[in-house]
Amino acid sequence: MADLAFLGNNIKAPFSSIRQLFDHLRAKPDVADALNATYTYHGLFKTAASKNGLSDQKFIIEISPTRLGLRLAELDLFLYSHGFTEVLEFFTELTSKNLHHLLSMLGATIGADLFPLHRSSNINFRLYDYTPDTAAPQSEIGCGVHRDYGTFSIVFQDETLGLEIESASHPGEWLPVPADSAVMLCGWSAFIVSGGELRAVRHRVRRQPGVRRLSAVLFVAPDLNVALKPIISGKSNVQFSPDVLEGKVNVGRLKEFRDKKWCWREGNAKPEDGEDVSQDADIERLILG
Ligand SMILES: O=C(O)CCC(=O)C(=O)O
Numbered sequence: 001m002a003d004l005a006f007l008g009n010n011i012k013a014p015f016s017s018i019r020q021l022f023d024h025l026r027a028k029p030d031v032a033d034a035l036n037a038t039y040t041y042h043g044l045f046k047t048a049a050s051k052n053g054l055s056d057q058k059f060i061i062e063i064s065p066t067r068l069g070l071r072l073a074e075l076d077l078f079l080y081s082h083g084f085t086e087v088l089e090f091f092t093e094l095t096s097k098n099l100h101h102l103l104s105m106l107g108a109t110i111g112a113d114l115f116p117l118h119r120s121s122n123i124n125f126r127l128y129d130y131t132p133d134t135a136a137p138q139s140e141i142g143c144g145v146h147r148d149y150g151t152f153s154i155v156f157q158d159e160t161l162g163l164e165i166e167s168a169s170h171p172g173e174w175l176p177v178p179a180d181s182a183v184m185l186c187g188w189s190a191f192i193v194s195g196g197e198l199r200a201v202r203h204r205v206r207r208q209p210g211v212r213r214l215s216a217v218l219f220v221a222p223d224l225n226v227a228l229k230p231i232i233s234g235k236s237n238v239q240f241s242p243d244v245l246e247g248k249v250n251v252g253r254l255k256e257f258r259d260k261k262w263c264w265r266e267g268n269a270k271p272e273d274g275e276d277v278s279q280d281a282d283i284e285r286l287i288l289g
């Protein structure tokens with residue numbers, strides 16, 4: 001199953017630094033504000049769950065290389081001595097050592113070259129703190145059911161159970177990812193480009209009330225201007241929408257669709273009355289015929 005791979009525990013994310021970073025930002029609202037001021041669109045430290053009991057019950061630190069590039073020097077002052085250095089080093093090394101290999105493996109599986117679609121490093125790093133200390137301490141919803149939008153994501157866990165993947169053979173059945181394993185899973189872009197050969201893997205995070213869980217995720221997507229369509233002609237086993245087949249759905253457009261629902265789920269924006277909060281249904285309407 002090339003769209004889902006358990007990577008074991010050879011690569012260790014620096015969870016003591018990640019914990020230190022979250023603890024520091026929670027304890028120092030002025031530092032959190034300064035961090036968020038470097039990226040005013042939605043901020044970099046997301047704490048909607050402290051007020052909103054219906055959203056995903058998690059805190060987030062966004063470490064997008066492009067966003068950080070904006071004001072990295074200022075961040076130095078606040079965060080480098082509180083775990084930030086180790087976290088940045090981890091993601092930088094992970095990307096430089098593994099990205100090329102993973103893209104060539106995925107490409108080999110489907111008999112295509114994925115490198116021309118991934119020239120501009122459209123990657124993101126995110127840290128999650130599924131802390132029990134939120135507006136809904138008893139809620140089991142750490143992260144609602146979804147598929148990622150990109151090519152693949154790698155999730156590292158702090159040895160606490162929570163991440164679950166929908167069974168391919170029995171939809172509706174949820175399989176826990178072993179707590180000590182990292183996992184690579186494919187997203188919507190891989191699904192489209194591979195003509196459906198690679199699934200976009202549905203997953204979610206369940207909270208165990210009273211238990212804190214930390215995770216670190218690397219997201220890899222094609223360049224924003226890439227038109228998403230099956231790249232091996234005649235091989236697709238999926239009926240895609242005319243928009244996809246005519247090359248009208250680029251990665252940026254797919255991401256916009258994803259972002260809207262993502263923001264609701266994460267509590268950074270509210271749905272209009274009557275709007276459906278399911279993230280996948282919208283994307284399916286866009287890409288399937
Ligand atoms: O925290 C996790 O284990 C997974 C998070 C996730 O699925 C995501 O951010 O897309």
Ligand SMILES: [Fe+2]
Pocket residue numbers: 146147148153203
């Ligand atoms: Fe995800």
